[in-house]
Amino acid sequence: MGLIDCLFIADDRNLAIFEHVVNSPAPTFQYVKDRLNSMRKDDFEDSGSSKSVFDNLEPVLDIDANWRVAWTKLDAVYVIVAGETFPEYTEVVSDNEDDEEEDADDATEQKQTVTISRTVSDLQYLQFLTDFGTVVKSFLNGAVLSPAKVELNAHNLLLILQEMLDASFPYLTDLNQLQELLPSNSIFNKIISTTKQIQGTASSSINSLAQGSSLLHASSSASSLASNNFQKGVLPASCIYEKSGNEIPWRKVNVKHTQNEMLVDLVERISWIVPASKSPKPAYGASTYYNLGLSAKKNKPVLATIDGTVYFNSSLSGVPTIQLVLNLNRHDLGVPSFHRCVDTGIWSSNPGVVQFIPPDDKFTLMKYKINLLETESPVNIWNYMGLVDVELIGGLGVERNEFEIKLQAKLLNTVKFIEDLKVEIHVPKDHTVRGLRITHGDLQSRNSVQEWVFDKMLPTGINCTFRGQLLRSGGDPSTFKPDFVTVSYSNKGSVPSLIKVDSMKIISGGSTNVKPYKGVKYVTQTNNIMHR
Structure with a gap:
């Protein structure tokens, strides 16, 4: 029984493009997809549909009495993990060893049964999926994870999972440690390229002998070199076959x-x-x-x-x-x-x-x-x-059908400019804004939202005023004022x-x-x- 017994990567057509079983027995991707499909509220067409089976589903859910599934979308693919559901409570039986030593002649064993909770937080699944996505993106040099990219780097994904999971539980999830333990993608490409060249220039029998001889020679040379280095006090570098001994897992060694x-x-x-x-x-x-x-x-x-x-x-x-x-x-x-x-x-x-x-x-x-x-x-x-203060006042003008937005950019020696300043004016339904007087900036309409937009870099220490009124759908002035205004900006210093x-x-x-x-x-x- 483990937290993560298998991992799948699927495309947007609900087809598995990568599978890795950590512990058996584990559900198949087809079984997981069928169970998720049955839990959807809307109709779902099979692999020919452009709609994913994961739409409108919770990120962590039990698909039956035995299996729990968690998923996340990583670029253009879906990453799914499945593990056995844990019982809510577990009974632990402990022997009273002290009493047994004192009363050795007493044949009756004193045992105590304690019931403890074994609930698993959903965050454990989501955290692993987040860490897995970070590691994979790093090993792929930040490339967008597409189905073709997953198939091309299946060997890398397999090695990453071998280190990140141990006995169906997350083990090494720190990026620095994994970078020490796993070879880079360029090394893999060089090995594959060299292997293809050898296979293309020699017959299978001679190639087998040559490879056997070279492997024995390389193994002997590597063992001799490692032995000499160890005797000289030089520790071998981390490799994929041994866990990192770094006491500070978040920091690389020999930086x-x-x-x-x-x-x-x-x-x-x-x-x-x-x-x-x-x-x-x-x-x-x-x-x-x-x-x-x-x-x-x-x-x-x-x-x-x-x-x-x-x-x-x-x-x-x-x-x-x-x-x-x-x-x-x-x-x-x-x-x-x-x-x-x-x-x-x-x-x-x-x-x-x-x-x-x-x-x-x-x-x-x-x-x-x-x-x-x-x-x-x-x-x-x-x-x-x-540094920016705003005030919204309504009921102005002779007929009290005007409003005013006052904005103040405070003066501070360490700040020269207010960046990307804008004020969104939210109005009642079927109303629009008409600007009467504007001291700075301009009134713009974007996606049915009225915005008071300023220059990219607005100097500090100035006061700005927007005087306007609301118009009904027919163009007549309204006594209403905006429901509210929202302000967004940034500054450095x-x-x-x-x-x-x-x-x-x-x-x-x-x-x-x-x-x-x-x-x-x-x-x-x-x-x-x-x-x-």
């Missing part, structure tokens, strides 16, 4: 770089939902077109969160231990999600200090979430809303939480002769900013 550098990208995505403001009293004789400032009194948002991600790009020789110190700006990040290379004990005792041995590439070091509405210390949440990197240094390991280059980049992005 060397001519230019050492470590780069940090701190990216935060803001989400805001601000309720509607009360319409102001009409002020006759004054033009609000020249009143570009936002209202001093603002409604408290019903949602105010910041999702942060710290990316780290390491190009360092050796096995360095890095200490990254963050200035949290009085924010309580709770328990962030860390990469497994991070020493979480140091963070627990000293929040803001991240100590780790990095992988040799760009990776996600940590993720965190800040809920500004649940902060214990009193803070002004408007200080953490980002700051993050809304004002979290900063105080220091970044190598505290042990690494190259002592080379001073690494250090770089930090701050990026703000929008996730969902809505003003009603």
Whole structure:
């Protein structure tokens, strides 16, 4: 009984193009497809149909009382795994050995039966499928996985699965370890090409003798070389027939770089939902077109969160231990999600200090979430809303059938431009927007959505105003105002939480002769900013 007893890869015509049985007995692809077909709610035509059997199905499901199936789409193919279903509870019988030693003459054995749960999380299947897809894409140099590509690289897929699975359970899933254990695709191509040349230039009998002699000679030479290296204290390189002994599986062994550098990208995505403001009293004789400032009194948002991600790009020789110190700006990040290379004990005792041995590439070091509405210390949440502030006001004009969107791009020394700024205007059904006065940008219609679009790079420190009104389907003005507006933009040089990197240094390991280059980049992005 295992988590993954077989793996299939199918095309969009529901035909199997790769099969690998990890443990017998295992269901066939035809049986799995038939069971999935019977579970679909809509009609399904067989392999001649362009509709996949996996459409409208859950990613993990039991196809019968014995088998559980999980699937995912990877580029142009479907990857399916199947394993036996685990019983919900299992009885474990334990012998009381201490009592047996004390009462050796007592023939009655004291046994205790305990019932334990054996539930398996669906995330285990989905995580393996994700890891498998990452590894396969890496070994194929990022190529799009098509049915033809799968058939051409079936030998690579087989070797990958031999290492990733052990006794029907995920074993080695780290990309760095697998790259050490498995030969590259270029080596396979060279072996296959050489073999074809030998077969084409010699007869089968002579070729058999020649191959036998060369294999014996190569085996003898390899054994002699390995023995000599071992006696000299030189450890053999990792190969496919032995598991990697690397104590740091996420980092390659013997990493060397001519230019050492470590780069940090701190990216935060803001989400805001601000309720509607009360319409102001009409002020006759004054033009609000020249009143570009936002209202001093603002409604408290019903949602105010910041999702942060710290990316780290390491190009360092050796096995360095890095200490990254963050200035949290009085924010309580709770328990962030860390990469497994991070020493979480140091963070627990000293929040803001991240100590780790990095992988040799760009990776996600940590993720965190800040809920500004649940902060214990009193803070002004408007200080953490980002550089763009928006306000929607309705009921303007003499007949109170106009609305106004005010936008303010705050001035900050570290930020020069606001990038890709746009405001989507969501209106009631059968209504359109007519622009009356616009200080910056232009009103555009895309996919039935009205957008107030600005230049690609908008300077900071300016106020923008859009004055308009809603028109009914017949063209008559309406007293309604837009239901809400959404804002999207990005900027470099700051993050809304004002979290900063105080220091970044190598505290042990690494190259002592080379001073690494250090770089930090701050990026703000929008996730969902809505003003009603």
